[in-house]
Amino acid sequence: MKFPRAAAIMQRPALAAGATITLLLAMVALVSLVWTPYPYTDMNIAMRLQPPSARHWLGTDQFGRDILSMLMAGSRNSFAVGFVAVGIGLGIGVALGTTAAVRGGIVDDVVMRLADFTFAFPAVLSAIMITAWLGPGAVNAIIAIGIFNIPVFARLSRGSALQVLSRDFILAARAAGKGMARITVEHVLPNIAGILVVQATIQFALAILAEAGLAYLGLGTQPPNPSWGRMLNEAQTFMHRSPWLAIFPGAAIALAVLGFNLLGDGLRDLIDPKLRRARS
Amino acid sequence: MPAPPLVSVENLVRRYPLPAAPFGRRRHVAAVDGVNLTIAPGRSLGIVGESGSGKSTLARLVMALERPDAGTVRFRGTDLFALPPDELRRMRRGFQMVFQDPYGSLDPRQRVERIVAEPLDVAEPQLTRRERADRVAEMLAAVGLSADAATRYPHEFSGGQRQRIALARALITAPDLIVADEPVSALDVSVQAQVLNLLMDLQETRGVTYLFISHNLAVVEHVADDVAVMYRGRIVEQGPAAELFSAPAHPYTRALVEAVPDLSSFDGAGSHPPATDADADVEADSESGCPFAPRCPRARAVCRSERPRLREIAPGRAAACHFPGE
Amino acid sequence: MTVLDVEDLRVDIRTPTGRLPIVRGVSFTLARGTTLGLVGESGSGKSMTALAIMRLLPQAADVSGAIRLHGEDLLQADETRMCRIRGDRIAMVFQEPMTALNPLHRIGDQIAETLVLHRDMARRAALDEAARLLDRVGIREAQARLSAYPHQLSGGQRQRVMIAMALACRPDVLIADEPTSALDVTVQAQVIDLLRSLVDEFGMALILISHDLGVIGRLADRVMVMYGGAIMEQGSTKAVFTTRAHPYTQGLFAALPGRGARKGRRLAAIPGTVPAPDALPAGCPFYGRCPRGQDVCRDNPPPVVEIGGSRAACFFPGP
Numbered sequence: 048m049k050f051p052r053a054a055a056i057m058q059r060p061a062l063a064a065g066a067t068i069t070l071l072l073a074m075v076a077l078v079s080l081v082w083t084p085y086p087y088t089d090m091n092i093a094m095r096l097q098p099p100s101a102r103h104w105l106g107t108d109q110f111g112r113d114i115l116s117m118l119m120a121g122s123r124n125s126f127a128v129g130f131v132a133v134g135i136g137l138g139i140g141v142a143l144g145t146t147a148a149v150r151g152g153i154v155d156d157v158v159m160r161l162a163d164f165t166f167a168f169p170a171v172l173s174a175i176m177i178t179a180w181l182g183p184g185a186v187n188a189i190i191a192i193g194i195f196n197i198p199v200f201a202r203l204s205r206g207s208a209l210q211v212l213s214r215d216f217i218l219a220a221r222a223a224g225k226g227m228a229r230i231t232v233e234h235v236l237p238n239i240a241g242i243l244v245v246q247a248t249i250q251f252a253l254a255i256l257a258e259a260g261l262a263y264l265g266l267g268t269q270p271p272n273p274s275w276g277r278m279l280n281e282a283q284t285f286m287h288r289s290p291w292l293a294i295f296p297g298a299a300i301a302l303a304v305l306g307f308n309l310l311g312d313g314l315r316d317l318i319d320p321k322l323r324r325a326r327s
Numbered sequence: 328m329p330a331p332p333l334v335s336v337e338n339l340v341r342r343y344p345l346p347a348a349p350f351g352r353r354r355h356v357a358a359v360d361g362v363n364l365t366i367a368p369g370r371s372l373g374i375v376g377e378s379g380s381g382k383s384t385l386a387r388l389v390m391a392l393e394r395p396d397a398g399t400v401r402f403r404g405t406d407l408f409a410l411p412p413d414e415l416r417r418m419r420r421g422f423q424m425v426f427q428d429p430y431g432s433l434d435p436r437q438r439v440e441r442i443v444a445e446p447l448d449v450a451e452p453q454l455t456r457r458e459r460a461d462r463v464a465e466m467l468a469a470v471g472l473s474a475d476a477a478t479r480y481p482h483e484f485s486g487g488q489r490q491r492i493a494l495a496r497a498l499i500t501a502p503d504l505i506v507a508d509e510p511v512s513a514l515d516v517s518v519q520a521q522v523l524n525l526l527m528d529l530q531e532t533r534g535v536t537y538l539f540i541s542h543n544l545a546v547v548e549h550v551a552d553d554v555a556v557m558y559r560g561r562i563v564e565q566g567p568a569a570e571l572f573s574a575p576a577h578p579y580t581r582a583l584v585e586a587v588p589d590l591s592s593f594d595g596a597g598s599h600p601p602a603t604d605a606d607a608d609v610e611a612d613s614e615s616g617c618p619f620a621p622r623c624p625r626a627r628a629v630c631r632s633e634r635p636r637l638r639e640i641a642p643g644r645a646a647a648c649h650f651p652g653e
Numbered sequence: 654m655t656v657l658d659v660e661d662l663r664v665d666i667r668t669p670t671g672r673l674p675i676v677r678g679v680s681f682t683l684a685r686g687t688t689l690g691l692v693g694e695s696g697s698g699k700s701m702t703a704l705a706i707m708r709l710l711p712q713a714a715d716v717s718g719a720i721r722l723h724g725e726d727l728l729q730a731d732e733t734r735m736c737r738i739r740g741d742r743i744a745m746v747f748q749e750p751m752t753a754l755n756p757l758h759r760i761g762d763q764i765a766e767t768l769v770l771h772r773d774m775a776r777r778a779a780l781d782e783a784a785r786l787l788d789r790v791g792i793r794e795a796q797a798r799l800s801a802y803p804h805q806l807s808g809g810q811r812q813r814v815m816i817a818m819a820l821a822c823r824p825d826v827l828i829a830d831e832p833t834s835a836l837d838v839t840v841q842a843q844v845i846d847l848l849r850s851l852v853d854e855f856g857m858a859l860i861l862i863s864h865d866l867g868v869i870g871r872l873a874d875r876v877m878v879m880y881g882g883a884i885m886e887q888g889s890t891k892a893v894f895t896t897r898a899h900p901y902t903q904g905l906f907a908a909l910p911g912r913g914a915r916k917g918r919r920l921a922a923i924p925g926t927v928p929a930p931d932a933l934p935a936g937c938p939f940y941g942r943c944p945r946g947q948d949v950c951r952d953n954p955p956p957v958v959e960i961g962g963s964r965a966a967c968f969f970p971g972p
Contacts, residue, residue: 377837377838377839377840378808378837485926485927487926488926515694515695515864515927516694516864516866516905516908516909517694517904517905517908517922517923517927517942518694518922518926518927519908520907520908520909520910520920520921520922520923521922521923521924523910523920523922524919524920524922527919542837542838544838545909545910545911546910548910549910549918549920582839583838583839585842586838586839586841586842587838587867
């Protein structure tokens with residue numbers, strides 16, 4: 048398993064499309080830090096519910112705020128949620144999963160039963176419970192989504208680690224006198240990194256979606272911070288008069304999820320040596 | 328005056344649990360069942376046996392990669408399983424291992440330099456980068472690989488070359504013993520010969536002793552001074568390679584020897600002695616009796632009731648058979 | 654009587670970077686009741702030749718030449734026709750019987766399935782025939798074993814089941830690809846015995862693929878030594894094994910650790926490694942590893958020369 052070169056990426060249309068979309072969105076998020084067409088909090092009642100025009104490319108909302116500016120700023124929010132939620136899941140999940148694989152026995156049983164337990168709840172429902180308990184807000188939403196990424200990564204890293212651990216180079220490392228902790232860092236993690244990256248990309252898309260869902264329910268990011276999910280929520284009232292209010296944030300969410308999923312699937316095909324051989 | 332043994336194995340037993348039947352008692356199968364052997368420094372021991380004979384388990388036990396359920400493994404007189412973990416780790420520089428599968432034994436994510444240098448991480452952590460690189464280069468040269476191999480990844484090499492890399496890794500701490508578990512079985516004939524030659528050369532130049540495990544009699548005969556034949560976890564015959572293969576005493580050894588076609592006296596597709604019934608269901612493990620009796624063409628009543636012990640049948644030769652050499 | 658006639662068989666694999674020649678002009682004929690041994694190392698093209706005969710090569714493979722089964726060119730046959738031929742007229746036995754058998758089905762059903770499919774037999778009759786076949790390949794208590802699953806059998810028994818399946822329709826040609834390589838030596842000898850007696854009894858033609866010269870020597874009437882997709886030497890087993898006209902054949906024999914040899918004798922290894930298909934010279938594939946190699950070998954296809962009953966493709970043949 049080796050990381051691919053740029054040329055190899057461009058030979059795969061799905062992967063190229065996924066990479067382009069996510070890069071584009073990331074750039075939009077970065078640009079929004081320094082510039083948006085209008086300040087996204089500026090209200091202008093005179094200009095409320097304007098359809099798309101030369102001045103407001105994507106129109107304005109019921110307070111006269113520029114939709115494009117809000118979408119741009121909202122992408123920041125989505126990326127932040129994705130990064131932190133996936134980071135929580137990766138950090139804790141991989142630590143638990145590899146420990147379970149290496150130690151086996153009781154440790155393995157406890158970790159895996161915990162993962163089963165967490166999995167038993169529908170993720171969004173549980174996120175609702177957690178935010179209901181901790182109170183609504185972006186940070187709590189991120190934590191809630193992050194917690195449900197933990198079992199995903201714990202299971203994946205345990206399974207992949209077990210596969211790596213069964214190979215002879217692990218025995219060779221033990222014969223060289225290395226302890227299991229060191230072997231995990233030097234041999235197991237590098238060999239499961241590719242799989243984890245792919246999963247992280249897919250979880251990133253799910254996190255964006257989950258955050259939008261929570262925000263839509265009013266449990267996520269609070270005003271005035273922009274969020275695609277809350278934009279959708281607010282659009283409901285005006286949907287018949289001003290459909291663009293719902294269409295553009297909806298499209299943004301769909302595009303982001305599509306981009307990350309394409310990227311994840313493409314990376315998986317690229318990294319999986321069996322698939323690679325079959326294609327080349 | 329014989330030198331003190333490099334390795335001595337006493338009454339070694341390793342059991343594995345069988346998959347438990349529902350509501351049944353948990354049963355165990357002994358992969359290694361009371362093995363005794365010694366290896367003198369500089370004298371290579373070959374272990375021969377078919378799949379399931381316990382030879383690979385024995386290799387991992389001698390390497391202290393697995394703990395036995397009973398018995399001891401002594402390396403230069405030190406009981407490996409009585410050592411605290413830290414000391415065992417330090418001892419490991421004295422014995423290294425080469426595996427069968429040249430694709431599974433090298434970490435695909437590491438460059439050859441890092442793979443070959445791995446035993447040094449523990450044995451000589453004080454080395455500078457420069458010194459490590461020099462040692463790796465020296466080893467790569469010793470196994471017949473060019474110096475630029477160090478910066479490449481395992482997948483860039485063929486099976487035979489990978490086995491050379493594995494050998495370089497095993498040799499880098501200048502061990503006294505190398506345990507080689509089917510090191511050439513995965514290789515093509517022409518490449519197998521290269522690796523066997525290399526093993527012999529390294530023994531000559533570096534004085535390393537091999538515990539050489541293989542199912543291939545010709546290969547073992549080529550490499551080993553002494554041979555132990557394993558059957559179902561036990562040694563059934565032991566002795567100097569040349570004598571053991573030319574005049575096998577145990578019927579199982581004879582079956583193995585006769586099953587291997589001899590190409591030097593080729594006379595066209597034709598006769599060879601009838602094979603023993605290797606497919607005989609061997610599930611019923613009689614607690615008494617000789618384990619080979621169900622397959623043995625010469626089994627008599629005593630073979631089914633009394634287990635033969637491994638006993639000396641000639642100077643330096645031993646067999647576990649009631650009627651050896653008949 | 655000629656059953657199978659293969660003429661100038663060529664297989665190229667299409668890749669993004671070009672065409673890789675995997676089989677380069679293989680010709681042979683196969684008579685009833687005889688065994689042809691195909692020897693070679695990995696990458697020699699021996700398994701590809703077998704798959705080409707079965708028409709089981711991947712889509713990306715271009716096959717040319719002719720493969721005539723009783724005069725019918727299989728390369729011209731459509732897939733429907735091939736489905737009728739495969740398993741009926743030509744059957745195959747693989748190296749690893751555990752992966753070739755379906756772990757979820759009883760072995761009796763797996764054997765009977767072939768008969769139901771090709772012979773239109775009723776299930777009951779097919780199972781009876783399956784029991785007879787199992788008995789014939791040396792499975793004891795065959796009737797009771799019909800309901801066993803593959804994992805309940807030993808490796809040798811599974812290989813016998815595979816052979817029974819292949820024999821079900823009394824094929825004209827049986828292709829056995831490394832049939833004994835995954836087995837222990839003592840079991841190996843039994844399977845060889847079985848195959849030989851079956852060839853005599855059923856009068857089929859056997860193509861035996863193996864990297865093991867010992868197995869080939871015990872079973873094959875004729876041998877074809879392959880390297881880099883081409884035939885290096887062919888002839889009667891006796892002629893090839895004793896004359897060893899091609900330097901590659903000589904190299905293979907010399908590289909074997911001999912029985913009864915003194916410990917430590919250096920083996921005559923063939924230097925280098927098997928080249929990748931895209932790195933083969935235009936002429937003789939063995940050029941580059943051959944001790945007799947000259948410039949002429951690199952650039953020109955070698956002539957086929959007969960020496961001592963063996964035909965070697967070599968510019969400088971001879972013992």
